[in-house]
Amino acid sequence: MTGGARPILVIGDVIDDIIVVPAGPIRPETDTLSTIVSTQGGSAANVAAWLGSLGAAVRFVGRVGAGDGPRHRASLEAFGVEALIDEDPVLATGRIIVIVDGDRRSFLTDGGAARSLSPAVLDDEQLDAASALHLTGHSMLDAWRRVDTAALIPRAKAAGLDVTVDPSSAGFLRDIGAQTFLDTIAGTDVLLPNRAEAEALTGEEDPRLAAEALLEIVPAVVITLGGDGVFVAERGERGVHLPAPRVRVVDPTGAGDAFAAGFLAARYDGADVTVAARRAIVVAAGALGRAGGRPIACGRPPHRLRAASGAGCGNAAARRLAAAGGVARPGERRDARPTPETRAGYRDRVPIEAPSAADLARAESLIAIVPDFPTPGINFRDITPLLADADAFRAVIDGLLAPFEGTYDVVAGIEARGFLLAAAAAVAGHAGLVPIRKAGKLPRPAASVDYALEYATATIEMHDDIAPGTRVLLIDDVLATGGTIAAAQGLVERLGGTVAGTAVLLELTALGGRALTGDVHALFTV
């Protein structure tokens, strides 16, 4: 599948979430102090919001109660989503009460107006204009909507769309019956159940066996397994288990939707099912580390609907929930943080000139290869001889910065070797420096993410006070498996920044890191 300008079409539930975080165990027959926050949700709408925040073109079709259309439209448009939301004259907007108990959630669901939306509203013109179609199980609760869904999927296939379905609820699958659901989604390309849903659909607890059974119905299945990662199965291929990074869970609400969006966005960029699942893991990890079911609205300026953005910016509801659920290190946000406008020296910046090919070649020759470090079998690329040479050091700093002239506000470096390059680059580029540190080193509130690299696992953290929309140029020395950079990109986006670009000295192409990171400017490749 290729993206182009054709949007991913998402149709389904858009509702109001009422999220309840009790201060302790719920005490029947008396009060339990709780933090209660209202926010916009719905699985399909959340997927659309995450897709928009990831930069994909996305069109959402949904239905709410009379008078609620503008509010829900604005909240999705803030993420760059084209939101086609109509109003039901009779039914109120759907509501779900989410009771958060550690990493367990219970949902008390009243679908309301969302249940009066038929997938049949999508006409051929809309299908022809789209690149993919995503549906959630909430659209299949009622018999009449199942009939319409079953008719829509072949029409979408005939229009050339990739169809993905998230079953959304093990409880509802049990209510409607596994076979009924599977009959409804016939023709789907990729099914995205979680472990409980896969079990509800197949009776198999083991994801491998569940996937095997589901492959009888659909050509690809991606089963999310919470902290245990993801199981990816495609017809005719060996199933693959992908581990998940260990993340500090602030709020699990919407992580499955973030996963679905990460998966769809990667497919939109042309990734195969396994690579898309890897990228989705990174997006879902980001969602787990923050409160609320949707991304931070200011994270990435929406392309088409920039003027409409701003609703939900700063996400007060998410901050209240974070306070109730406990972020990594509670503390105050600093108000005096620098913004692109206040940062000194921006206007005086001297243009960086690209270094000559000869200077770069000389610099490259100074990178040493140390066999079997830090573990047997690893050819370690040692940049210290290059750093020790003033001309080579200057040449690579200019080479890292030159393509990004004028596009970034700060340079972020990843501990430890990334610091050496990023600090020099920040000075040369007249920009500030943001350190992305290994776990436990940053003194103020920080977001954190775990990841795997070529020879170890690690955790990186970043202070959570960058100004919304700050354009961050990420710099590191080596791109190997891509775990480090993908984790850093996720952190920046999660904290409301925009990744203006990513640059490394050296890319080890055989390790395929780009599949995780997307485009990276690599000065040297081996």
Ligand SMILES: O=P(O)(O)OC[C@H]1O[C@H](OP(=O)(O)OP(=O)(O)O)[C@H](O)[C@@H]1O
């Ligand atoms: O693409 P990946 O597989 O994630 O690997 C790349 C990372 O590996 C190294 O960091 P490392 O954590 O080894 O250590 P450092 O502290 O010496 O920079 C390197 O500096 C990159 O950050």
Ligand SMILES: Nc1ncnc2[nH]cnc12
């Ligand atoms: N082979 C390698 N050499 C230096 N740094 C690395 N980071 C990950 N793999 C590496």
